[in-house]
Amino acid sequence: MTSKTHVxxxxxTLRDGAQGEGISFSSVxxxxxxxxxxxxxxxxxxxxxxxxxxxxxxxxxxxxKEKLKHAKVAAFxxxxxxxxxxxxxxxxxxxxxxxxxVCTIFGKxxxxxxxxxxxxxxxxxxxxxxxxxxxxxENGKMVIYDAEHFFDGYKDSPEHALSTLRxxxxxxxxxxxxxxxERRHTARRSLSVGQGCATGVSGREAGNSCAQ
Numbered sequence: 001m002t003s004k005t006h007v008x009x010x011x012x013t014l015r016d017g018a019q020g021e022g023i024s025f026s027s028v029x030x031x032x033x034x035x036x037x038x039x040x041x042x043x044x045x046x047x048x049x050x051x052x053x054x055x056x057x058x059x060x061x062x063x064x065k066e067k068l069k070h071a072k073v074a075a076f077x078x079x080x081x082x083x084x085x086x087x088x089x090x091x092x093x094x095x096x097x098x099x100x101x102v103c104t105i106f107g108k109x110x111x112x113x114x115x116x117x118x119x120x121x122x123x124x125x126x127x128x129x130x131x132x133x134x135x136x137x138e139n140g141k142m143v144i145y146d147a148e149h150f151f152d153g154y155k156d157s158p159e160h161a162l163s164t165l166r167x168x169x170x171x172x173x174x175x176x177x178x179x180x181x182e183r184r185h186t187a188r189r190s191l192s193v194g195q196g197c198a199t200g201v202s203g204r205e206a207g208n209s210c211a212q
Contacts, residue, residue, distance in 0.1 A: 008043040010144070014059070015046045015076055030059045031066065038071040044102060044144070050075040051094035060098040074102035074144065079128040082120040086135035096139050103136045106146035107168070109153035109161045122160060126167040133168050143168075 014030055017023060025033065030047070037045050047063065048056025056075075063073050075098035080089040087093075095103045107129040108114050114125045129145070136143050145168040147153075153161040 009041070010044040010046065010074075011037050011042045012046045013037070015048050015056075018048070025055075027055060027058055027062065030055075031062060034059075034063055034071070034073065035066060035068070038068040042071050044074050045071045046074045046076050046104060047098075047100065048076060050077050050098040051091040057094070057098060060100055064099055072102050072142070073100045074104045075100040076104050076106075079105055079107045079132040080135075082118055082124050082128060086131045089132075092132060092135055095136060095141070101142060102144060103141045104144040104146055105132055105136070106148045107132075107164060109147045109150040109164050111153065111157055111160050113149065113153075122163075126163060129164055129167040130170040134170065 014025065014033060018025055034045050034047065047059050050057060050060065060073070060075055075095050077091045077095045080086040080092055095105070108118060108125055111122060114120060114122055118125060118128075120128075133143050133145060145165075147161075147165060147168075150161055153164070
């Protein structure tokens with residue numbers, strides 16, 4: 001007897017797609033796109049960045065009034081800021097305010113970004129990831145963790161990159177998934193790194209997001 005593999009589709013049209021040149025969704029337009037994606041059978045619809053765009057927050061509140069047949073709406077955000085409790089972080093609080101069943105957060109996988117962008121330590125970066133996932137799950141959210149620039153981070157330091165994934169799964173309550181996000185990498189390299197991840201982080205649901 002063979003087991004069937006279930007592939008889940010996570011669509012970013014309403015956030016990533018909105019960043020394209022000349023693209024500007026109206027509030028009504030975003031609702032119509034979400035409903036069409038739901039009709040297509042998309043599993044997750046990323047509705048926007050909860051903390052940065054008032055129009056996205058309006059969408060999150062409006063979409064709750066619609067009866068989607070299949071898709072779950074996700075609010076996008078980042079891990080808490082360095083030195084700030086997740087419960088006090090503006091971005092984390094915005095994710096809760098969005099009222100979506102799913103929250104997608106991105107965190108730093110590459111030591112270069114930890115040092116130059118976050119300007120913090122590797123230990124604090126891992127704590128930021130773990131604390132944010134725990135806070136969202138304690139508030140009843142399904143969490144999808146977007147491991148930003150994971151392949152570059154893995155090439156630089158497999159140990160550090162994998163430790164950030166383990167931090168995302170530190171809290172076992174609720175549901176969580178990891179997406180290893182990277183741009184401009186071949187399928188062969190993605191497979192090679194993915195096999196390394198399989199041995200470094202076990203017993204969890206993970207996937208790849210490769211954008212062009």
